[in-house]
Amino acid sequence: MHSIPHAFDLNLLLVFRALYQHKSVAKAAESIYISASAFSHALNRLRDVMEDPLFVRMKGEMLPTKKAEEIAPSIFESLALISQQLFQVEPFDPISSTMEFVIGTTDYTAFCVLPSLMKRLSVIAPNIKIRIMFEQQEALFQSLVLGHVDAVIGYSEQGEMNHSAIVEQLCFSDRYVVVVPKRLYSTMRLEDYVEAKHIRVSAWGEHHGIVDRVLKTMGITRQIALELPNMMVAPYILESSNLIMTLPSKAVEQFRTIHEIDVFDLPIKVPDYTVNLYTLASHQTTSPQSWLSQILLNVFEPANI
Structure with a gap:
């Protein structure tokens, strides 16, 4: 198995392609945005690695040697493959995409x-x-x-x-509201909220959200009877218990259509969700x-x- 020589600069392949295409050091250097002097140094490095002149000046042009003609197709194909696989961005078409x-x-x-x-x-x-x-x-x-x-x-x-x-x-x-079993409360006062047992949803894995932090500033701690990683099962638990929970109102609007629950304003001020x-x-x-x-x-x- 052949391997690329240690520390070989793949940019030298761009130098080869540019000179092969333009047949002029000045034009080739300009095409890849380097100086003619830097281009000449790179070309000499490539000649040393390949042990061949690669390009010879004849009649005012830099013409490829036999060795250069032999390796040119492989170099062009390799550069095209690298460009296609690593850098070519295909237009994104939502209607046909399967991403x-x-x-x-x-x-x-x-x-x-x-x-x-x-x-x-x-x-x-x-x-x-x-x-x-x-x-x-x-x-x-x-x-x-x-x-x-x-x-x-x-x-x-x-x-x-x-x-x-x-x-x-x-x-x-969104604003927070209190969700309770149907007909368990007629109002939701702060005393009711504090005395009740709560379901707490810890969606991000944190155990003390904004409601608990606000209550803490008031010297109050909720009684957490059940902590859940998500809220979807909670309405079913409410229907068969005396637990209450605090949720954003948009979710509760959906729950009310299928669950026997009552909804009250949160009796404390907390920032919006x-x-x-x-x-x-x-x-x-x-x-x-x-x-x-x-x-x-x-x-x-x-x-x-």
Whole structure:
């Protein structure tokens, strides 16, 4: 098996191709944006490696030797293959693409966005595949930076996002409400809220969200009877228990259509539940990822959620 000589500079192949095509050191150097002097030094290095002059000046032109003619097809083919496999960007056509996009999110956000997203994609990109990933926020941000995830959608109540490579765009804000079993309460006072036993949803894997932090400033601690990693099973538990829970209102609007529950305003003031779209900066994203980001932002427009 033959191998490339140690420390061989593959840029020398570009020098070979440029001179083969232009037959002039000055024109060849200009075509690859280096000086004529640097080009001559590179050509001499290539001659030493190949142990052949490769190009000889005749009648005012640099003409290829027999050796150069023999190796030219392989060099051109190799450069074309590298360009095609590593650097050529094919136009992205949503209507025909079969790409799979990976979106990191929480179950609440998926609950809000997926019906509208899949409906829209069925029309404008029917062969696109979507894979949803549920992980802790920090792990999803790392996957986004490493290119394993195309976008992250989630709430930002737990503090500032501190990844300089990631861009944050607001999708929507929502208010918290209290969800209780049907006819268990006629009102929801602070005393009722504190005395009740709660279901807590820890979507990002954190155990003390904004509600608990606000209560702590008031010297109050909730009684957590059940902690869940997602909210989808919670309404079924509410229907057969005396537990209560605090959720963003948009999810509750959907639950009310199929579950026997009552909804009250939260008896304490907490910041709104803010959902953001997290992507890499535009110069680090591919054309398909930029397209996906725009589709997601459109789905989150007020008329669509």
